[in-house]
Amino acid sequence: MPGSGKSTVGRQLADKLNMTVVDLDEKIEEQAQSSIKEIFTHHSETHFRELEQSALKVVAQIDESLIISTGGGAPCFFDNMDVIKSSGVSVFVDTPLEELIVRLNAYEKGKRPKFSSHEGLREQLEKLYTDRLPFYQQADLRWVSTKETVDQLIVRLKELKKLN
Numbered sequence: 001m002p003g004s005g006k007s008t009v010g011r012q013l014a015d016k017l018n019m020t021v022v023d024l025d026e027k028i029e030e031q032a033q034s035s036i037k038e039i040f041t042h043h044s045e046t047h048f049r050e051l052e053q054s055a056l057k058v059v060a061q062i063d064e065s066l067i068i069s070t071g072g073g074a075p076c077f078f079d080n081m082d083v084i085k086s087s088g089v090s091v092f093v094d095t096p097l098e099e100l101i102v103r104l105n106a107y108e109k110g111k112r113p114k115f116s117s118h119e120g121l122r123e124q125l126e127k128l129y130t131d132r133l134p135f136y137q138q139a140d141l142r143w144v145s146t147k148e149t150v151d152q153l154i155v156r157l158k159e160l161k162k163l164n
């Protein structure tokens with residue numbers, strides 16, 4: 001979900017595990033030489049989703065162990081969730097709605113084009129969560145950012161890798 005903390009935890013994991021992190025939203029902005037907000041405004045969400053799909057395919061094929069933070073919608077379009085699942089271990093960063101509302105209201109207003117208006121934010125987020133949950137639930141692990149630490153996530157990731 002937007003604002004759930006994927007980019008933040010991605011950076012923390014990379015730091016603690018001494019790995020490289022790729023933030024898919026940043027990659028798209030770099031390649032398009034424009035911000036996500038501009039892509040949505042000057043083109044469309046459809047165009048953004050196409051760019052997102054190609055960027056995901058490219059990073060998923062990189063022959064190196066990476067942490068990839070995706071955008072909140074990435075798993076829910078095209079066959080992106082299959083690409084994510086076949087490229088490694090996936091984590092659903094789950095953050096309670098109340099906390100999402102606090103974060104999206106407090107931080108980086110206007111950065112997220114889908115939520116540039118904070119009117120009806122709760123209803124928008126509730127609907128988005130319900131629609132997206134079937135995709136998010138396909139992830140190998142669900143990590144609740146308000147309940148578990150990053151170190152606990154690392155323990156669970158290592159346990160999972162041992163079993164596979």
Ligand SMILES: Nc1ncnc2c1ncn2[C@@H]1O[C@H](COP(=O)(O)OP(=O)(O)OP(=O)(O)O)[C@@H](O)[C@H]1O
Pocket residue numbers: 001002003004005006007008009025069070071072073103107108112145
């Ligand atoms: N565990 C946390 N506790 C409190 N605030 C947090 C936490 N994780 C992230 N944040 C804050 O919440 C905001 C959103 O975090 P972040 O950008 O990592 O989310 P995201 O899931 O990558 O969002 P998007 O889908 O838009 O890419 C940031 O301002 C960040 O500092």
Ligand SMILES: O=C(O)C1=C[C@@H](O)[C@@H](O)[C@H](O)C1
Pocket residue numbers: 001002025036070071072073074111112113114
């Ligand atoms: O949840 C979403 O659909 C989005 C989340 C962001 O990470 C960006 O990928 C974009 O703003 C769309």
Ligand SMILES: [Mg+2]
Pocket residue numbers: 006007008025069070071
């Ligand atoms: Mg992010």
